[in-house]
Amino acid sequence: MKQVLKAAVLLGALLGAGLSVPGHAATDVKKPQAVAKKDGSKDVAAAKLGSRKAVASTRKAPAKSAAAPAKAAPKSASRAAAPEKTASSQGVRKSMRKVSMADIEPSRLALYSASALVIDQETGQPLLEKQSDTVVPIASISKLMTAMVVLDAKLDLNEVIAIGDDDVDGLKGTRSRLPVGTTMTRETAMLLALMSSENRAANALGRHYPGGLPAFVKAMNQKAHALGMFSSRFEEPTGLSSNNVSTARDLARMVAAAARYPEIRNFSTTGEARVDLNGHIRDFHNTNALVRSDNWEIGVSKTGYISEAGRCLVMQARVADKPVVIVLLDSAGKMTRVGDANRIKRWMESASLTPERRPV
Structure with a gap:
């Protein structure tokens, strides 16, 4: 009986040891599942997909199926990292690229002038155009041509002329600060015509x-033709x-020509003057x-206004380290x-900057 009892105890111990093995295996399986939940929904989905594939493959090769997900994970991680590295390197290359005028679309500028033109004087190419070939009245912009004709004739600038x-304006009835009988030198008349747009001074120059x-x-129209201003008439x-x-295109030619006269450059950009x-x-x-702004470097300037022409402005200036002619x-x-001119200036300056120099 003792031998039978010992055999029964030994058999029970062996059975107890065998049943404990599945219990440990289940505990080991639950631990990875708990970790997967902490890793996020994407990892959980990946784990579920991997587990389905693992279940399908365990029937044939349990050992290989357990090792396969572990090896696949580093590969997928490296593929995910690759696009990020490429995008980063592209970003570096892009930040070093010089921005051109074409990168900022000029049509996005809110210009309130019916006709507009900006010409790069170094290349002769237009940087901005808006109805640049439309024939329109040009008002006192005409005075630039008046000054060129006087200077071309090499008349004595110190000669005294009289109003x-x-x-007197019998057409529009405009007023003047030059009473009839006022005398001045031809040089002073040109200064007042270009700087203050004095109509009586301009008319006296022609007379x-x-x-x-x-x-x-006649000389005005001949000069216009010589400059290639074939759509212009005075x-x-x-x-x-x-x-x-x-047209704006013709006036750009006229402004560029006027910039070659030192007297026009000087008189048209004088901010103010005291005249006897x-x-x-x-x-x-x-x-x-x-012309009185420190933010502008202007070589030639002229404004104009009559009701038929609206407000006009032409300038030769240096903007963003580039000589340009602006016609509005x-x-x-x-x-x-003035607002349009400032918008054009900001547009050109922003286009000349590299991204690194822009404020963050």
Whole structure:
């Protein structure tokens, strides 16, 4: 009986040891599942997909199925990292690229001038165009042509000329600070015509031309033709007539030509001047406020306005370290031509910057 009892105890111990093995195996399986839940929903989904494949493969090769997911994980991780590295390297290359004018679309500029043109004087290429070939009245922009004709004739700038009744505006009825009988040198008349857009001074310049106004107007149109301004026509020296017409493209040629005259560059960009007129000292100011701005480097400037032409502005300037001609015609409001000029300047300056120099 003792031997039978010992055999029974030994058999029970062996059976107990065998049943404990599955219990440990189940515990080991639950632990990885708990970790997978902590790794996030994506990892859980991947784990489930992997477990399905593992179950399907365990029927044939249990050992290999357990090792396969472990080897696949590093490969998938390396593939995921590769696009990030490529994108990062592209970002570095992009940040080093110089921004060109084409990167900032000029049509996105909110310009309020009906016609606009910006010409790169170094290349002659237009940087911005808006109805640049439309023929429109140009108002006092005409005075740039008036000054060029006077200078081309090599008339004595120190000769004294007088304001007469024929210089009074009978067309628009505009006022002037130059009373009839006022005398001044031809140089002073040119200064006031270009800086303050004095119509009587401009008309007196034409009237004191050899052959009078008819000869002067003929010379204006001949000069325009010589400059290639084939869509332009001049009827008088001031621009008060709406029959003084041109296009933005033609005016760009005229401004570029005017920039070659030191007197025009000097007089048109003078901010203000005190002038002795028949013993009375009078202060005159430039009609373009931008010439007094430290933010602008302007070589030639002229404004213009009559109701038919709207507000006009032409300039030769250096913007973003580039010499340009800017033409703005028929602006909607009193200050919109200045606003358009500033918008063009900011556009050019932003296009000349590299991304590294832009504020973050």
